[in-house]
Amino acid sequence: MKFNTITAILFSIGLVFTSCNESTTSKNETKKEEKKKEKKENNYVKENYDKKEVEIEMRDGKKLFTTIYSPKDKSQKYPIVMQRTPYSCRPYGEDKFRKQIGPSETMMKEGYIVVYQDVRGRWMSEDVYDNMRAVIPNKKEKEIDETTDTYDTIDWLVNNVENNNGKVGTWGISYPGHYATMSVVDAHPALKAASPQACIGDFWFDDFHHNGAYTLSYYKVNSLFGTPKDQPTDTAWYKFLDFGTKDQYQYFLDNTPLSKLDENYKNDYFWKQITEHPNYDEFWQKRGLIQHLKNVKPSVATMVVGGWFDAEDLYGPLETYKNIEKYNKDNYNTMVFGPWSHGDWAREKGKSLVGNVYFGDSISTFYQKNIESKFFHHFLKGDGSKESGLPEAYVFDTGKKEWKEYDVWPPKNAKKQTWYLQADQKFGTDKTSKEKISFVSDPKKPVPYSEDIKTVFTPRKYMTDDQRFAARRPDVLTFETEVLEDDVTLAGDILAKLKVATTGTDADWIVKVVDIYPADHEEHKDVQNHLKMSNYHQMVRSEIMRGKFRNDFAKPEAFVPNKETEVDVKLQDVFHTFKKGHKIQIQIQSSWFPLFDLNPQTFVPNIYKAKESDFKKQTHSVFTNSTIEFTVLEK
Known part of the structure; x- marks a missing residue:
């Protein structure tokens, strides 16, 4: 009995060993096949x-x-x-x-x-x-x-x-x-x-500019487009800048105004074109x-x-x-x-x-x-x-x-709806009494576009980034709906028709449309370690408008200090359903750094020639007779 038991155990172990050997052999064969397949695919x-x-x-x-x-x-x-x-x-x-x-x-x-x-x-x-x-x-x-x-x-x-x-x-x-x-x-x-x-x-609305604001995050690779070359070559003739830091925000803050950056691109013809044509003139138009x-x-x-x-x-x-x-x-x-x-x-x-x-x-x-x-x-x-x-x-x-x-875009059942910035920083389809809400915009402490500390060309992930970090700043206004009782689907463009004022003579206006998730939203393992999807503020669409171009991109105009002024900000199309249980939030701010260059908040004919003394802290105001025109998919 004892002998049979030991034999059975040894036999069992032998089977395990055999199984392990077979498994190892099988894995090796699989790896070989995978490598062979990969090589074949590469060839x-x-x-x-x-x-x-x-x-x-x-x-x-x-x-x-x-x-x-x-x-x-x-x-x-x-x-x-x-x-x-x-x-x-x-x-x-x-x-x-x-x-x-x-x-x-x-x-x-x-x-x-x-x-x-x-x-x-x-x-x-x-x-x-x-x-x-x-x-x-x-x-x-x-x-x-x-x-x-x-x-x-x-x-x-x-x-x-x-x-x-x-x-x-x-x-x-x-x-x-x-x-x-x-x-x-x-x-x-x-x-x-x-x-x-x-x-x-x-290039005035894509890549290097957005409505007159210079896309500062592109500065690092300007040489790709502006380094002279007069002979055919099979090797790169341009070189990307090394900032010497991983903190892009700090680098550009230390190098404001933009004229400080000229030194890096003395022979770059594209940088020269950008800095010599600050308006949407014939050079850009054609x-x-x-x-x-x-x-x-x-x-x-x-x-x-x-x-x-x-x-x-x-x-x-x-x-x-x-x-x-x-x-x-x-x-x-x-x-x-x-x-x-x-x-x-x-x-x-x-x-x-x-x-x-x-x-x-x-x-x-x-x-x-x-x-x-x-x-x-x-x-x-x-x-x-x-x-x-x-x-x-x-x-x-x-x-x-x-x-x-x-069969058409926007869909046939998508209709324009006017939504209102409301008193007490609410947001909805009902108009409320006119109210002025103000904030201080300081060029020395601009609103970052992301929480991430990195140096990147054409940042990608910020387009869906969690906006809680911005919503909790005093220089970012937020307007939000109650919890939605039904789905709301936006299918088409968005137009923010702002009524604003400033103590200065120029200002940028950034509008963001944000989807606020419910507190019990499910988590997933691919989210950044410092974040949770609970109450996540997903950016759905955003855009910047350089205020001096509010009437004509070719002819900039100063603001009259403290005067209520209309500024329209067109946001590109979306196709997004804000689900029942979520909230819609609008964020309004005046800096978005260093995604875009800083507005001195003092009118200057050419922002690339602005002096340090032009950059001044100002108080900006948004009035609640401002509206957001959505394209809403009707059921």
Whole structure:
């Protein structure tokens, strides 16, 4: 009995050992397979595509460096998808391959001829670069702009690249998105589909400025756009600044006024352009692209893509979609907006998070497979009819956290509603007695845009950040509803019509729309350690308005001290449901640092030339006859 028991135990241990060995072997095999798969995936482009580098001559004789990836399988003809970029079409060398090509892995494996091009004056292309090069209407024979460079490139490609089917699509994110928009202006007949994504529309409202306020967080990388280069190069010729500190707030506070920063960019032509053109003058106006979208050919289908929480380019994609829609009624023109920060739809991290807010899983993959690839396939491989199977607006409700489809944007049942700033700093649909609420704005202690201490270019997460830190400052006014008894869905733009006064002669006005979560809101592990989702104040939308531009961006005007004055602040579209049990809060403040530069609160013709003595503490007031115009989805 004893013997049998010991034998059984030893046998059992032997089984465990065997099992462990088998398990270890199995794990090792799995790792080998995973590595083999990863290697194969990394080599997919090299194994399935041929690469060719060419220099395509433009109508003025300048040559633009272009990389062409063509499927090795020559049994069929393929459409061309092209991205023009100022950020390099690396890696250079016909024996060096990107790990992924095209808009997504899905499209890469579906088979397209994929083209990348260094735009004029960047990297390996000839000539001189010009930021947001202006469109030239009624061009003469040899005159060039980005529309002609795109036209000439497409013309060369369809006539010289083997196995192409004569149809071309363009895409790009951010600055490449701007060039994708350029492709639809005076478009080549072979261009059938364009997808401008997070596309810059106008540097006065995107990226480097917001309504006249300079986006100070961009200062660190100004050299990327303004360092001179006169020869083609395959290596970076610019260098980013080292602040010597991780505390960006303190660095810029110590370097106010802005003239202190000139020393870093003595030879930077873009910094010179910014500082010499403080108003929306002809220099900036002619670089805007939105006004050139009035005659987009019906033969070009457009799908504009953006992220509801894109801190860099939100104005551009929304205005691009709206203006193509407004002026080109017969065109196929659609929009896709998801719960993303800048360009997140081109990546897949599994969980979809912006800052501390979780929106779901594999949202980018859903977009790539079911929206983006479907669009390009239909117009470049399919019949190209208007019946693409996609809606006019594919939009994600960032409150309910679900996709919705509409045949028009804003939806037909979205109506304008006027909400009021009320006495006792309440907020709602009823008008109350007029009251003046004041706060002191001190340039030496500006309101930070985030609790985080870091040095970042184009901060992303602040777009959904917890705003409790701001709501509890004396120089931030808050107005909030009672606990909502029903869901309230905003679907469209927001207009704050403020009535304000200041003891100074200039002021910035920042308006934030905030979703206050209930105290019992569930927690999740991806939130920052110092925060809880209980009573979380999620920023839904925000914007700044430099007060002196309240009537005309080209002609600044001083405030009359202590005089009630109207200042409108347009906030970009949202699609967000404030759920039952939540509250809606409005925050109003006069600094947002160092996201944007400090207003001296004294009127100066050129803020970049302001002196330290111009920066003064002032008292600002907001009157409760101010209103917020929402676009509300009716049931």
